[in-house]
Amino acid sequence: MNILTYLIPISLTLGALGLAAFIYTVKSNQYDDPEGDARRILSDDWDDHPKP
Amino acid sequence: MTAPMRPAPSACPACAAAPAAEAQAARDLPRAQIALSLPTIHCAACISKIERGLDADPRVVSARVNLTLKRASIEAAPDVTAEEMRALVEGLGYEAHELDPGTLNATATDRAGRDLLMRLAVAGFAMMNVMLLSVSVWSGAEAATRDMFHWISAAITLPAIAFAGMPFYRNAWGALRQGRLNMDVPITLAIVLALVTSLWETMLSGAHAYFDAALALTFFLLAGRYLDHRTRAIARSAAEELTALEVPRATRLTDGSEEQVNVSDLAVGDLIRVRPGGRMPVDGEIVTGTSELDRSLLTGETVPVFGGQGQAVSAGEVNLTGPLTICATAVGADTSLHRMADLVAIAESGRSRYTSLADSAAKLYAPGVHILAGLSFAGWFLYTWDMRTALNISAAVLIITCPCALGLAVPAVTTAASGRLFRQGMLIKHETALERLAQVDTVVFDKTGTLTTGTPRLINLDALPPEAVAAALALAQGSSHPLARAITEAATEAGMKPADIRDVTEVPGYGTRGFADGREIRLGRAGWTGAQGVPESATFLKVGDQAPVAFTFTDALRPGAEDAVETLRRQGKRVILMSGDTRPSVEVLAHRLGIDHWMAEALPAEKAARVSALAEEGARVLMVGDGLNDTAALAAAHVSISPASALDAARVASDIVLLGNDLATIGTACTIAQSATRRITENFRIATLYNVVAVPLAMAGLATPLIAALAMSLSSVTVSLNALRLR
Numbered sequence: 184m185n186i187l188t189y190l191i192p193i194s195l196t197l198g199a200l201g202l203a204a205f206i207y208t209v210k211s212n213q214y215d216d217p218e219g220d221a222r223r224i225l226s227d228d229w230d231d232h233p234k235p
Numbered sequence: 236m237t238a239p240m241r242p243a244p245s246a247c248p249a250c251a252a253a254p255a256a257e258a259q260a261a262r263d264l265p266r267a268q269i270a271l272s273l274p275t276i277h278c279a280a281c282i283s284k285i286e287r288g289l290d291a292d293p294r295v296v297s298a299r300v301n302l303t304l305k306r307a308s309i310e311a312a313p314d315v316t317a318e319e320m321r322a323l324v325e326g327l328g329y330e331a332h333e334l335d336p337g338t339l340n341a342t343a344t345d346r347a348g349r350d351l352l353m354r355l356a357v358a359g360f361a362m363m364n365v366m367l368l369s370v371s372v373w374s375g376a377e378a379a380t381r382d383m384f385h386w387i388s389a390a391i392t393l394p395a396i397a398f399a400g401m402p403f404y405r406n407a408w409g410a411l412r413q414g415r416l417n418m419d420v421p422i423t424l425a426i427v428l429a430l431v432t433s434l435w436e437t438m439l440s441g442a443h444a445y446f447d448a449a450l451a452l453t454f455f456l457l458a459g460r461y462l463d464h465r466t467r468a469i470a471r472s473a474a475e476e477l478t479a480l481e482v483p484r485a486t487r488l489t490d491g492s493e494e495q496v497n498v499s500d501l502a503v504g505d506l507i508r509v510r511p512g513g514r515m516p517v518d519g520e521i522v523t524g525t526s527e528l529d530r531s532l533l534t535g536e537t538v539p540v541f542g543g544q545g546q547a548v549s550a551g552e553v554n555l556t557g558p559l560t561i562c563a564t565a566v567g568a569d570t571s572l573h574r575m576a577d578l579v580a581i582a583e584s585g586r587s588r589y590t591s592l593a594d595s596a597a598k599l600y601a602p603g604v605h606i607l608a609g610l611s612f613a614g615w616f617l618y619t620w621d622m623r624t625a626l627n628i629s630a631a632v633l634i635i636t637c638p639c640a641l642g643l644a645v646p647a648v649t650t651a652a653s654g655r656l657f658r659q660g661m662l663i664k665h666e667t668a669l670e671r672l673a674q675v676d677t678v679v680f681d682k683t684g685t686l687t688t689g690t691p692r693l694i695n696l697d698a699l700p701p702e703a704v705a706a707a708l709a710l711a712q713g714s715s716h717p718l719a720r721a722i723t724e725a726a727t728e729a730g731m732k733p734a735d736i737r738d739v740t741e742v743p744g745y746g747t748r749g750f751a752d753g754r755e756i757r758l759g760r761a762g763w764t765g766a767q768g769v770p771e772s773a774t775f776l777k778v779g780d781q782a783p784v785a786f787t788f789t790d791a792l793r794p795g796a797e798d799a800v801e802t803l804r805r806q807g808k809r810v811i812l813m814s815g816d817t818r819p820s821v822e823v824l825a826h827r828l829g830i831d832h833w834m835a836e837a838l839p840a841e842k843a844a845r846v847s848a849l850a851e852e853g854a855r856v857l858m859v860g861d862g863l864n865d866t867a868a869l870a871a872a873h874v875s876i877s878p879a880s881a882l883d884a885a886r887v888a889s890d891i892v893l894l895g896n897d898l899a900t901i902g903t904a905c906t907i908a909q910s911a912t913r914r915i916t917e918n919f920r921i922a923t924l925y926n927v928v929a930v931p932l933a934m935a936g937l938a939t940p941l942i943a944a945l946a947m948s949l950s951s952v953t954v955s956l957n958a959l960r961l962r
Contacts (some may be wrong), residue, residue: 184394187258187383188381189404192388194363194364194367194408195391198360198363198364199360201360202356202357202360205356208355209349209352209353209356215301215303216301216302216304217305218302219300219301219303220284222278222279222302223279223282224606225279226279226280226282226283228283228287
């Protein structure tokens with residue numbers, strides 16, 4: 184059962200990572216325009232250089 | 236400009252120097268924030284075309300299109316006006332309307348929604364991890380392993396619940412301080428008691444801990460809250476957009492020069508210019524100019540009234556033919572538009588008495604739960620004289636009875652129903668509007684602007700001599716007066732050609748005149764053409780010395796009006812027509828739609844009084860209206876609907892806004908509301924059934940954390956699935 188000493192912290196860290204990523208997306212307004220973002224990925228306007 | 240021009244920090248100075256310098260200059264002044272509504276955009280190409288087009292303007296600092304809200308927000312140099320940007324986007328081939336950024340501010344950052352989402356995420360994360368640990372406990376972990384799992388669970392649960400459950404604690408505390416019980420009191424008590432007993436058990440290395448149940452409870456309840464919040468946020472943002480589309484702007488005359496100002500900046504004594512087609516921004520008195528005024532939104536009258544020098548006008552009236560200069564006599568909160576708010580406040584006090592289904596369920600439920608938990612604690616304590624067992628069992632009772640399913644029962648159904656109604660063009664503004672709509676048995680309609688479109692239609696074309704119609708067409712086609720436009724439309728449709736009339740001039744406030752064969756020909760008001768007035772809306776043609784010919788009009792019906800009245804009557808509801816318009820025109824419409832009860836020339840207070848009287852007789856009244864004269868009645872009714880074309884005040888006072896032009900959806904809405912309410916009561920029954928099965932188990936001390944988790948999840952899932960059946 185010693186493997187639990189590694190597995191439990193690992194699973195908790197992975198979960199916390201997911202939570203942190205979600206909170207980051209909420210804080211940086213990534214759910215403001217879900218429809219537009221889904222379409223924007225299709226546009227090739229800024230393929231060669233980033234938007235200034 | 237005195238601002239220092241610093242070179243922009245750029246890796247490639249040559250390519251960025253000029254625009255960067257301009258952008259730098261613009262940055263030193265407050266920039267113009269402009270919002271445009273773009274109802275027709277739909278694809279990736281639209282986004283990049285509009286953004287590229289806007290960015291190409293050197294004065295635009297940044298432009299971003301939001302496809303979900305169909306809106307563009309532009310940041311530009313301070314001298315850029317919204318009108319220029321609108322013209323730019325229209326030039327790209329897209330429909331664009333200016334939005335008032337002041338009204339939209341609240342939608343930009345949806346703080347409360349984000350807060351709830353964050354708490355939901357934390358609860359979800361903690362629940363998943365604790366569930367995993369609990370599964371190993373249920374499947375037989377023992378001794379030191381079980382204790383360790385319990386301790387880890389406690390370490391995750393305590394901070395997570397302290398953060399995630401905050402909305403419940405706050406609501407419960409607020410209710411307790413006022414000596415009331417709401418749904419949040421048993422929730423908070425269950426969470427706290429579950430945590431305390433679980434911690435105690437863990438310390439004594441006991442077998443049962445309810446950490447997972449407490450977290451699952453928080454998660455499901457937060458999910459319900461979030462659904463509820465989202466439904467309302469969507470409705471609120473759509474309602475705000477409607478308001479923001481009417482940018483309150485006026486043309487002020489100062490020393491003979493015109494300037495565009497916000498209506499809020501106007502003061503008493505200002506001279507304001509109102510062009511034909513414009514709406515009066517404030518109450519005032521006409522200083523120069525003559526015209527005709529459309530008062531239909533204020534009084535329900537369809538016939539335009541004459542407006543000449545010295546006459547008083549009130550905010551909301553529409554100027555029809557000639558340009559007017561008015562001197563403001565009352566602005567802002569003093570205008571007649573705003574005075575109506577008092578009437579609304581009085582009428583509204585009657586409505587706040589409605590208790591929602593959820594509240595009445597909570598009223599029965601909360602004391603019941605507390606009594607059950609208290610009884611099982613007392614019973615087991617007296618039976619075993621063991622504090623630990625008694626506390627454990629009462630915690631189990633509280634958790635199992637906790638209104639998890641009840642918390643989801645209402646929001647899940649209202650979300651499904653509001654979404655369905657939204658797709659049909661109905662905006663549910665108020666949270667209990669659906670429940671109230673389901674109870675309606677009497678429907679009161681306003682006439683002008685609600686059942687009718689407010690645009691006149693010529694009705695006696697066939698009875699008129701063709702040469703008269705040809706002459707009228709020649710005079711009417713140059714005018715923008717609604718009656719003239721109706722003549723032009725009807726005559727062109729019938730294939731008439733305009734007669735040869737020269738020197739056509741419009742006499743604002745009176746009509747149009749011209750000359751043919753040396754005779755003067757006039758088309759206009761009765762008094763001006765020497766005719767006798769007729770009861771319906773009419774205009775008159777006078778050729779030379781001949782007797783004047785009357786052109787009579789009726790209001791065009793709004794699409795779906797006949798359907799709506801027919802459907803409502805078939806559903807067994809009483810339909811009443813109440814209008815501020817003249818008797819004959821109301822009577823004609825009532826007969827056409829087959830409405831038996833009607834009331835004409837009603838003043839705003841009379842409308843409200845009649846609606847209240849109906850309510851006192853025990854009727855549940857649905858009021859459908861659009862004008863200022865309906866506002867008080869809208870607020871007094873059990874539930875109210877107004878079309879999107881209504882005045883802002885009317886839209887604010889009503890519970891539901893009709894976004895499309897079609898009235899037929901009202902009948903469907905009643906049906907959907909009824910089935911939604913039926914689903915809600917069904918959900919309550921399902922939740923109760925689960926309790927009836929599980930509570931005896933818990934009180935008998937047979938409930939393990941596994942049973943609690945199963946009962947809770949099962950009832951929540953069944954309730955959500957039942958809500959989805961509404962589609």
